[in-house]
Amino acid sequence: MGGHSGGGFAAGSPRSPQAFERNASALLRRFPVNQQGLFGVPGRGSTRRLYSDDPAATARYFYDTLGRGGALRRIDRGYIRTFDDGTHVTYRPVSGSDGSPAIQITVRNPNSPLARYQKIHFMKGSDQ
Amino acid sequence: MKHVNVTLAQRDMSMLAPLIGGRWVFMAGEAMTPHMFSPVDVIVNTTNGAVRIVSETFDSDFEGGEDDTYARLWISDDVSSLRVARREGNVYVHHRDELIDDVLVVRDTVSAIESGETLWTLTTDVAIVFQLSGSVISIAKGSHHTEMLSVTMARGLKLLEIPDCVDEWQDDLTIRHESSRELIPLATLMADGPR
Numbered sequence: 001m002g003g004h005s006g007g008g009f010a011a012g013s014p015r016s017p018q019a020f021e022r023n024a025s026a027l028l029r030r031f032p033v034n035q036q037g038l039f040g041v042p043g044r045g046s047t048r049r050l051y052s053d054d055p056a057a058t059a060r061y062f063y064d065t066l067g068r069g070g071a072l073r074r075i076d077r078g079y080i081r082t083f084d085d086g087t088h089v090t091y092r093p094v095s096g097s098d099g100s101p102a103i104q105i106t107v108r109n110p111n112s113p114l115a116r117y118q119k120i121h122f123m124k125g126s127d128q
Numbered sequence: 129m130k131h132v133n134v135t136l137a138q139r140d141m142s143m144l145a146p147l148i149g150g151r152w153v154f155m156a157g158e159a160m161t162p163h164m165f166s167p168v169d170v171i172v173n174t175t176n177g178a179v180r181i182v183s184e185t186f187d188s189d190f191e192g193g194e195d196d197t198y199a200r201l202w203i204s205d206d207v208s209s210l211r212v213a214r215r216e217g218n219v220y221v222h223h224r225d226e227l228i229d230d231v232l233v234v235r236d237t238v239s240a241i242e243s244g245e246t247l248w249t250l251t252t253d254v255a256i257v258f259q260l261s262g263s264v265i266s267i268a269k270g271s272h273h274t275e276m277l278s279v280t281m282a283r284g285l286k287l288l289e290i291p292d293c294v295d296e297w298q299d300d301l302t303i304r305h306e307s308s309r310e311l312i313p314l315a316t317l318m319a320d321g322p323r
Contacts, residue, residue, distance in 0.1 A: 015161070
């Protein structure tokens with residue numbers, strides 16, 4: 001197939017897929033994923049929940065760590081960071097569904113330890 | 129079974145139709161990267177006018193449980209953000225001056241199936257394809273769940289790759305996800321009316 005969507009990726013660029021994987025490694029040191037590459041615990045349905053004492057700060061940490069170096073654009077009620085291969089992270093401090101902070105992670109690299117897509121709501125409390 | 133339709137409105141299609149017969153000038157996006165990913169929107173400029181292809185998100189619980197976020201394509205004639213795209217250097221002139229022979233819509237249907245029973249179906253327009261005199265350019269959802277758009281170019285329709293992104297849904301032991309695709313000329317959709 002001959003379709004294309006741009007050229008190769010500069011490994012040294014902060015927007016490179018490699019840079020995103022470094023970001024992911026840094027995040028994984030504090031927040032492990034399950035075998036499917038998903039953070040937190042299952043919510044009701046397909047979304048995930050991640051409990052902590054300070055959900056706003058935890059969500060912000062996720063966004064700052066994973067999105068570091070990605071091209072920034074404002075979106076409705078939040079921000080998106082894009083990497084060269086199309087991997088992207090969205091962050092909404094107040095989600096439209098239940099008001100909790102929410103992060104969506106969409107990963108292009110099939111070898112990433114993170115799932116292809118996940119949406120995480122950050123909640124106060126413990127999952128125990 | 130829940131069936132959700134997230135497809136272009138007649139109003140959207142009526143903004144795309146006049147571009148046929150014009151010549152491609154450029155595409156642009158406020159944060160469009162050299163690798164052709166553009167969150168939220170892509171501006172298409174032709175000699176027959178300019179439109180903005182927009183991906184916006186909405187929340188829905190059609191899968192059951194908590195809301196997830198889904199992307200919807202629509203068309204705007206407000207291209208005022210071109211100013212920002214120009215300032216940021218995000219204007220791309222690939223295939224300039226090629227004639228726009230046709231516009232087509234890629235419509236995917238994603239289904240979740242458990243024990244042979246369909247739990248839900250999402251029918252959604254995922255890409256707008258411009259068939260040019262020497263190439264094709266598609267502006268597609270880069271995700272079913274976010275505002276990301278992805279631009280892909282090829283020498284012909286048969287060579288065009290638009291991922292179905294069905295792997296954004298995780299299969300498990302009981303539930304699997306399937307995706308099917310239609311490539312529909314804009315004129316056909318406009319003549320058919322809402323499906």
